[in-house]
Amino acid sequence: MIKLSYKQKLKKVTTFIFDIDGVITDGVLMMHPSGEFLRNMSTRDGYAMRKASAEGFNVFIISGGESQSMRKRLEYLDVTEIFMAVGDKLSVYKTLKEKYNLKNKEVIFMGDDIPDYDLMNVVGIPTCPKDACQEIKDVADYISHYKGGKGAVRDVIEQTLKVHKKWLTKGQLQAN
Amino acid sequence: MIKLSYKQKLKKVTTFIFDIDGVITDGVLMMHPSGEFLRNMSTRDGYAMRKASAEGFNVFIISGGESQSMRKRLEYLDVTEIFMAVGDKLSVYKTLKEKYNLKNKEVIFMGDDIPDYDLMNVVGIPTCPKDACQEIKDVADYISHYKGGKGAVRDVIEQTLKVHKKWLTKGQLQAN
Amino acid sequence: MIKLSYKQKLKKVTTFIFDIDGVITDGVLMMHPSGEFLRNMSTRDGYAMRKASAEGFNVFIISGGESQSMRKRLEYLDVTEIFMAVGDKLSVYKTLKEKYNLKNKEVIFMGDDIPDYDLMNVVGIPTCPKDACQEIKDVADYISHYKGGKGAVRDVIEQTLKVHKKWLTKGQLQAN
Amino acid sequence: MIKLSYKQKLKKVTTFIFDIDGVITDGVLMMHPSGEFLRNMSTRDGYAMRKASAEGFNVFIISGGESQSMRKRLEYLDVTEIFMAVGDKLSVYKTLKEKYNLKNKEVIFMGDDIPDYDLMNVVGIPTCPKDACQEIKDVADYISHYKGGKGAVRDVIEQTLKVHKKWLTKGQLQAN
DSSP states (O other), X not given: OOOOOHHHHHTTOOEXXXXXXXXXXXXXXXXXXXXXXXXXXXXXXXXXXXXXXXXXXXXXXXXXXXXXXXXXXXXXXXXXXXXXXXXXXXXXXXXXXXXXXXXXXXXXXXXXXXXXXXXXXXSSEEEEOTTOOHHHHHHOSEEOSSOTTTTHHHHHHHHHHHHTTOSOOHXXXXXX | OOOOOHHHHHTTOOEEEEOIIIIIXXXXXXXOTTSOEEEEEXXXXXHHHHHHHHTTOEEEEEOSSOXXXXXXXXXXXXXXXXXXXXXXXXXXXXXXXXXXXXXXXGEEEEOOSGGGHHHHTXXXXXXXXXXXXXXXXXXXXXXXXXXXXXXXXXXXXXXXXXXXXXXXXXXXXXXX | OOOOOHHHHHTTOOEEEEOIIIIIBOSEEEEOTTSOEEEEEEHHHXXXXXXXXXXXXXXXXXOSSOOHHHHHHHHHTTOOEEEXXXXXXXXXXXXXXXXXXXXXXXXXXXXXXXXXXXXXXXXXXXXXXXXXXXXXXXXXXXXXXXXXXXXXXXXXXXXXXXXXXXXXXXXXXXXX | OOOXXXXXXXXXXXXXXXXXXXXXXXXXXXXXXXXXXXXXXXXXXXXXXXXXXXXXOEEEEEOSSOOHHHXXXXXXXXXXXXXXXXXXXXHHHHHHHHHHTOOGGGEEEEXXXXXXXXXHTTSSEEEEOTTOOHHHHHHXXXXXXXXXXXXXXXXXXHHHHHHTTOSOOHHHHHTO
């Protein structure tokens, strides 16, 4: 069997799955007096997530953490499946695979820490931010040179959409 | 036609237009339990914006995002036109051009991401922060060596006011 | 008497004690209008604290600062003893030693500033983040190459659990 | 007249005056939905301010900005004179000089931006953080290698108290 390179694999991608803390955010939890946590997201990552949805890709979230304000933001960004407070990420993934009739090779996942490990080993294209933990880096097909919450999400979306010729070409930009 | 350098072009400037997220802010959105986003600004950038207004320059905002607390801050800094939740930045720009009887060459604009692309290509002096996306950098006359929300805005204001001899000279400083 | 290396000492560890500001957090206090301070924690540090508890280690807090939202977070992470607003850290330590029948050599402590100095000199394994003050660095057995609130806590937990073969081996990861 | 070095000048110091934004804070204003701004301080800077007061030094604030939550924090740190929303810093300084019978050479001031310029030129020892604006750096006796809100305040306090043998010697530390 011929092993495909990371870039070749991107051609098959239909679906992005992201963890929240340390991937969509910078991994910082700010303790708010209300008892909820404040989290930091990047506007440029957000732009890419919405662009991916607009171009027909699935954008899903599977996260161990939980935040209603984050959920609202993700819905605004056209993320269609948002699973929070998840203990067993693999089981959620199997549900999504069935519902959307997905093959593993269509799925790019980005995680940053141990609870993402099992899912990293199942999806077709496991990726991670520059500041992921070592165990996750060891099993990633691609380690972004951007940190979580600071461009890693945009990086993989942009690469994928470029391979599919759905990122912004000059013509598209001017009609933006 | 002789092509003017960036510094020569600054002599014609009467008007600054800034995007908000990633330009006036560092591009971070912090999710607040109230559902609003918290955004980070720099006090030194703010000083420069107010100084520009005091010296008779127009300082305008055209932003895709929306924030009432940001609006209050911008009003305090003497920003006279603040357009938020804008889908079509070019159309807002045309309205402002008419209202203030502006020529493109009088206008310096700073953007950081794809929704700023069209406007970058129309104004006389398109600029961007160091951490703008690649498409924006490609069409900028000047890429600041400061990041968004961390000095990029002050950088272009300071350069312009210096060319106009309206930044702080030693004499002005002592009468400050 | 033979002097044990830092790694050899880790074999005896049963107990982690952490300061809060500058160790579990990045040392930033954000002034909130309510009068409380907001503090920043790392999700990856949090994962390690909970893992240590799950593997049977004591995880304690002795802090000069006070924060109810931080207390809730720490309880969620299975920290069993949380002392806040402490003036005399040494005296709290003596109480804990007695209650849990601890020997100094079983205890790894991480502090970052002068109020941690006395306790650094008593515990078996004094450690500190990369950005601790000089006086603390001078008496630390181990200076993490991570900053406070940005991986220093995880660093010492991970090192210790690896020595005890309780960090995540590949087999453990797949059964995670 | 012999020109004293920065270190020699520190021997005369009785009084610290600090600006807030960009000196005690990192210059970030976070827009809060309530309309107030959130600001970031360092716990290690705070420790030094309180230590300076405890050792008999005056610690004063002269700031253009205004924040009630910051005022509470500063009072907790034993800052005895807190002037906020100040337009003319020089005039406030003259009032303080008279009230405390100060000579210019006793006063160390740290500012970071144009509104601090006049006061920088009057006090005995003008200092600034690493990230101050160029005009302020040009007139500073000492430029800290730490940024505002990230150790610059502690740096000058620590240097001064060491010259006065009032920073923490090993003996003092153990009796801490």
